[in-house]
Amino acid sequence: MKFRQLIIxxxxxxxxxxxxxxxxxxxxxxxxxxxxxxxxRVNTLVELAFNLENINIDSAKAxxxxxxxxxxxxxxxxxxxxxxxxxAWIHKTEGQKEKALNLLELAEKQFSEIDAxxxxxxxxxxxxxxxxxxxxxxxxxxxxxxxxxKYKEINDKKGEAKTLNNIGTIFYRSGKxxxxxxxxxxxxxxxxxxxxxxxTGLSYGNLGNLFxxxxxxxxxxxxxxxxxxxxxxxxxxxxxxxxxxxxGSVYQKxxxxxxALINYKEALEYFTKANDKPQIATTLNNIGKLxxxxxxxxxxxxxxxxxxxxxxxxxxxxRIAEVYTNIGKMQIKLGLYDDSHKNxxxxxxxxxDIGEQQRELESYExxxxxxEAKEQFREAFYNYIKYSQVKDSLYSLEKSREIxxxxxxxxxxxxxQENNLLREKEAANLATIQKQRIQAYALLGGIxxxxxxSIYYYRVYQQKKATNELLARQNDEINRKQSQIVSxxxxxxxxxxxxxxxxxxxxxxxxxLESTVKERTFELQKSNQExxxxxxxxxxxxxxxxxxxxxxxxxARMEENGGAVRLYDKIDDTLVRMDLMLKKLVMASEINFTxxxxxxxxxxxxxxxxxxxxxxxxxxxxxxLELYIDNDLEYQTDKRLIKIMFxxxxxxxxVYSRANMQEVSxxxxxxxxxSSYLNIIVHDNGIGxxxxxxxxxxxxxxxxxxxxxxxxxGLYLVKKVIERLNGDIFVNSRKEEFTTFNxxxxxxxxx
Numbered sequence: 206m207k208f209r210q211l212i213i214x215x216x217x218x219x220x221x222x223x224x225x226x227x228x229x230x231x232x233x234x235x236x237x238x239x240x241x242x243x244x245x246r247v248n249t250l251v252e253l254a255f256n257l258e259n260i261n262i263d264s265a266k267a268x269x270x271x272x273x274x275x276x277x278x279x280x281x282x283x284x285x286x287x288x289x290x291x292x293a294w295i296h297k298t299e300g301q302k303e304k305a306l307n308l309l310e311l312a313e314k315q316f317s318e319i320d321a322x323x324x325x326x327x328x329x330x331x332x333x334x335x336x337x338x339x340x341x342x343x344x345x346x347x348x349x350x351x352x353x354x355k356y357k358e359i360n361d362k363k364g365e366a367k368t369l370n371n372i373g374t375i376f377y378r379s380g381k382x383x384x385x386x387x388x389x390x391x392x393x394x395x396x397x398x399x400x401x402x403x404x405t406g407l408s409y410g411n412l413g414n415l416f417x418x419x420x421x422x423x424x425x426x427x428x429x430x431x432x433x434x435x436x437x438x439x440x441x442x443x444x445x446x447x448x449x450x451x452x453g454s455v456y457q458k459x460x461x462x463x464x465a466l467i468n469y470k471e472a473l474e475y476f477t478k479a480n481d482k483p484q485i486a487t488t489l490n491n492i493g494k495l496x497x498x499x500x501x502x503x504x505x506x507x508x509x510x511x512x513x514x515x516x517x518x519x520x521x522x523x524r525i526a527e528v529y530t531n532i533g534k535m536q537i538k539l540g541l542y543d544d545s546h547k548n549x550x551x552x553x554x555x556x557x558d559i560g561e562q563q564r565e566l567e568s569y570e571x572x573x574x575x576x577e578a579k580e581q582f583r584e585a586f587y588n589y590i591k592y593s594q595v596k597d598s599l600y601s602l603e604k605s606r607e608i609x610x611x612x613x614x615x616x617x618x619x620x621x622q623e624n625n626l627l628r629e630k631e632a633a634n635l636a637t638i639q640k641q642r643i644q645a646y647a648l649l650g651g652i653x654x655x656x657x658x659s660i661y662y663y664r665v666y667q668q669k670k671a672t673n674e675l676l677a678r679q680n681d682e683i684n685r686k687q688s689q690i691v692s693x694x695x696x697x698x699x700x701x702x703x704x705x706x707x708x709x710x711x712x713x714x715x716x717x718l719e720s721t722v723k724e725r726t727f728e729l730q731k732s733n734q735e736x737x738x739x740x741x742x743x744x745x746x747x748x749x750x751x752x753x754x755x756x757x758x759x760x761a762r763m764e765e766n767g768g769a770v771r772l773y774d775k776i777d778d779t780l781v782r783m784d785l786m787l788k789k790l791v792m793a794s795e796i797n798f799t800x801x802x803x804x805x806x807x808x809x810x811x812x813x814x815x816x817x818x819x820x821x822x823x824x825x826x827x828x829x830l831e832l833y834i835d836n837d838l839e840y841q842t843d844k845r846l847i848k849i850m851f852x853x854x855x856x857x858x859x860v861y862s863r864a865n866m867q868e869v870s871x872x873x874x875x876x877x878x879x880s881s882y883l884n885i886i887v888h889d890n891g892i893g894x895x896x897x898x899x900x901x902x903x904x905x906x907x908x909x910x911x912x913x914x915x916x917x918x919g920l921y922l923v924k925k926v927i928e929r930l931n932g933d934i935f936v937n938s939r940k941e942e943f944t945t946f947n948x949x950x951x952x953x954x955x956x
Contacts, residue, residue, distance in 0.1 A: 230256050247272050247284035254291045258298065266295050286315030286324060290331075297335055300520055305335055326355035326364055333371055340522045340559030342379045346372065363404070366395035370408050377415055378523060380562035380598070385415055406435030406444060413451045417458070418563065426455045443484075446475025450488050457495050465495055483524060486515035490528050497535060506535040526555035526564040534571045537578050545575055566595045649686055652679065750783035789918040792849050796925045803841045808834050808876050811844075815852050825859045829871040838876065840883055840952065842930060850926040853919040854946060858889040861944070878952050885948040894938040902936065 234253045241249045250272035257265035269291040276284030293308035309328055316324045329352035336345035349372045356364035373388030389408050396405040413429035416422075433448035453468030469492050476484040493508035509532045516524045530552035536545035549571045556564030569592035576585035656679045757776045809832060816830050855872065862870035875886040894902060903924040908917040923946075927934045932950035 228256070228260065231260070243279055244281050244284060247276050247279075247281055247288070250275070251284070251287045251291055254295075258295065262295060262298065266292070269295065282315050282319050283321065286312045286319070286321065289315065290324070290328060294331065297331065302335060302339060302520075306332070309335075322355050322359050323361060323364070326352045326359075326361065326368075329355065330364075330368055330371070333368075333375075337371070337375060337378075338521060340378075340561065342375050342560065346375050349375065362395050362399055363401060366392045366399070366401065366404055369395070370404065370411065373408070374411060377411065377418075378561060382415055382419060386412070389415070402435050402439050403441060403444070406432045406439075406441075406448075409435060410444070410448055410451065413448070413455075417451065417455055420458070422455050422459050426452065429455065442475050443479045443481055446472040446479070446481075446488075447484060449475070450484065450491065453488075454491055457491070457498070462495065462499060466492070469495065482515045483519045483521055486512045486519065486521075486524055486528065489515065490524075490531060493531055493535070497531075497538070502535055502538045506532065506539065509535060522555050522559045523561050523564060526552045526559070526561070527567065528552075529555070530564065530567045530571050534574065537571070537575050542575065542579060545571075549575060562595055562598060566592060569595060649683065652683060652686070655679075750779050750786070753779045754783075786918070789922060792853075792922050793918070793925065795845060796849065796922065796929055799843055799845060799929070801843055804844045806840050806842060806844060806847055808832075808838065808840075808847075811848060812851055812855075812874060815848065815855055819852070819855055819859060823856070823859045825862070827869060828859060828862050829869065830855075831871060831873040833873070833875040835877050838878055838883075840878070842950070846926045846929060850923050850948075853923045854887050857919050857923075858887065858891060858944075861891040861893075862889060863891060881952055883950040883952045885946075885950070887946045887948075888943065890943050893940040893942055893944055894936070895940055899936065899938060903934075 231253065234249055234256065238246065238249045238253065250268045254265040254269040254272065257268065269288055272284060273288035273292065275281075276288055289308045289312035293305045293312060296305040296308060309332055313325065313328045316328060329348045332348035333345045333352060336342070336348065349368055353365060353368045353372070356362075356368060369388045369392040373385045373392065376382070376388065377385035389412050393405055393408045396408065409428045409432035413425050413427075413432060415425075416428060417425035429448050429451040433445060433452070436444040436448060449468045449472035453465045453472065456462075456465035456468060469488055473485065473488045473492075476488060489508045489512035493505045493512060496502070496505035496508060509528055513525070513528045513532065516528050519525075529548045533545045533547075533549035533552060536542070536548065549568055553565065553568035553572070556562075556568055569588050573585050573588040573592055576582070576588060656676070754776055757779065812830075812832060819825060820828070858872045862872075870890055872887070872889045875884075875888075877884050902920050904917075905921045906917040924934060927948060927950070930950050932948060934949075935947045936944065937947070938944040
């Protein structure tokens with residue numbers, strides 16, 4: 206049996222020698238192999254297999270098998286471990302997970318018997334990579350920890366940094382971003398000390414991915430560009446492609462579509478050249494999402510389908526789940542609802558299996574859109590709640606603060622190291638100057654001593670004339686040296702002044718940074734607080750009309766025909782109120798996400814159109830509208846924001862008018878301007894606003910009286926519009942008499 210094995214291995218090796226192109230390292234090892242015997246031959250065979258992994262994997266496998274056979278024959282334990290390890294790596298590359306794990310177990314046993322700690326660390330690291338690629342993050346983390354312990358035990362900094370980076374990726378892919386940042390920065394610190402350019406670039410690229418996921422696009426772009434710079438130094442085209450893909454995704458997020466597409470296509474060229482299927486799948490998927498944003502749905506779906514073909518060949522569940530979800534979203538846009546639902550469910554199932562929250566978030570978003578398009582609002586609401594819960598766990602304020610704190614600490618530590626180097630250099634310069642000063646004084650002392658002896662000598666020999674000439678020359682030399690000393694002193698003073706200015710600038714910079722951080726933190730807290738309030742109140746406000754409709758419907762079924770008509774009227778009224786609430790929520794979204802396009806506003810036409818619609822809907826035939834608008838008024842701003850403002854002001858005036866009390870009501874709108882501001886006054890003689898609520902009328906869900914069926918969002922929307930336009934609003938009211946709103950906006954004439 207062993208003889209047959211030997212014949213097969215020899216034939217495979219012979220074929221291997223013909224199956225790859227000329228390579229200097231391979232050729233050199235092949236020459237060594239001719240005369241190598243015993244353990245040396247095993248080591249050479251393993252080295253050949255290693256160098257052929259990316260050239261011809263079949264040849265690599267043949268050499269590894271021959272090394273294994275020979276190691277068994279001579280009982281060479283180190284050779285057995287290396288052969289098993291090399292074959293495990295080859296099977297991992299071929300996607301044969303179970304074979305790779307079995308071979309790694311054999312390699313671990315051999316290396317443990319000879320206490321080869323560094324090789325054991327490598328074995329544990331490959332275990333982690335295999336489990337990470339199959340999204341088994343808990344198992345991957347366990348083996349990465351074992352690898353890290355071994356590397357620390359033998360003080361292998363390069364291996365330690367590599368494992369720290371891998372652990373960071375595990376935390377990143379499982380949604381634990383704060384821990385991921387912590388491990389990435391530890392890896393960067395070690396790699397920069399080792400001047401390991403490639404590994405530093407990988408960690409920067411991972412940070413770019415993380416900050417992009419956190420929607421911090423400024424930091425994401427910064428770290429992607431740092432990574433690209435590192436890979437360009439070592440001409441690593443595959444990694445350059447990865448950073449280009451990341452940069453493209455950031456440009457896509459900030460709506461620079463052309464720049465995003467350029468980067469994606471350039472990245473795709475790199476990946477296609479390297480036949481990197483996982484990255485080809487990622488980039489095609491990103492291009493599909495870009496076409497989705499430009500509403501080119503057929504192109505988007507085509508790119509997602511190509512991405513799925515590549516992703517399925519990689520067995521990367523995270524990537525496959527993402528592509529299934531994106532295909533499902535595109536099929537909603539194209540009306541392919543059955544196929545869409547199947548793909549979204551596939552994506553969600555895979556995301557749950559691997560415990561990757563980001564993929565769950567995307568799947569719930571797609572399912573919410575699907576049920577909304579099918580008008581199955583109960584299911585849509587359920588999936589929206591799940592989407593919100595996952596989103597809150599991923600993007601919490603506390604996580605964002607912690608991530609930015611870690612990033613700031615890393616940058617501050619790096620800046621402090623640079624400052625220390627600068628101080629050391631300055632101290633060395635000062636020492637050099639001091640040394641030069643001492644040398645100058647010594648030279649001056651020598652000159653004076655020499656001059657003394659010269660005078661004495663010439664006096665003895667009575668050469669007065671020669672002595673005087675010599676004294677003159679010596680005096681000139683002394684003056685020159687004194688000038689040099691003065692120059693050195695002046696240079697020293699200038700250096701001290703420059704150092705003082707540099708310290709002042711550094712202090713100002715630190716002060717400015719602290720102020721900016723505090724200001725932005727306050728704004729973020731305020732924005733999140735408002736958003737939380739809005740979402741909470743909205744969900745409850747939407748729930749009430751739904752419950753009412755359900756109850757009324759049940760009653761309608763129990764009533765006789767006459768009673769059912771009244772109940773249906775109430776159902777219709779409830780639905781109208783729900784529709785009004787939803788419209789207000791849509792307005793709120795439009796205010797936040799309007800593109801700010803400026804148009805010339807025709808106030809008379811805009812207001813009369815709104816009045817015509819509202820007076821019919823709200824039965825305002827007993828209310829008189831008066832308009833007073835400057836004839837020469839030409840004003841440019843976002844037309845949609847102006848319409849939202851007047852619609853809610855007029856609606857508020859109609860709802861709180863006296864028309865329902867059989868009295869004639871009137872609403873007067875005056876619009877004027879000066880060189881700096883547009884002034885708008887809306888006055889009505891309605892029921893007024895009670896004094897106890899007037900200070901809160903611009904808050905969300907504040908209702909001035911229980912006589913209205915509104916939800917208290919109208920004046921909140923008016924306030925939001927005016928804040929968006931950088932203006933101010935003031936209210937004056939007297940109960941049962943009048944209400945006046947004074948609005949002041951920055952004036953932008955049409956020219």
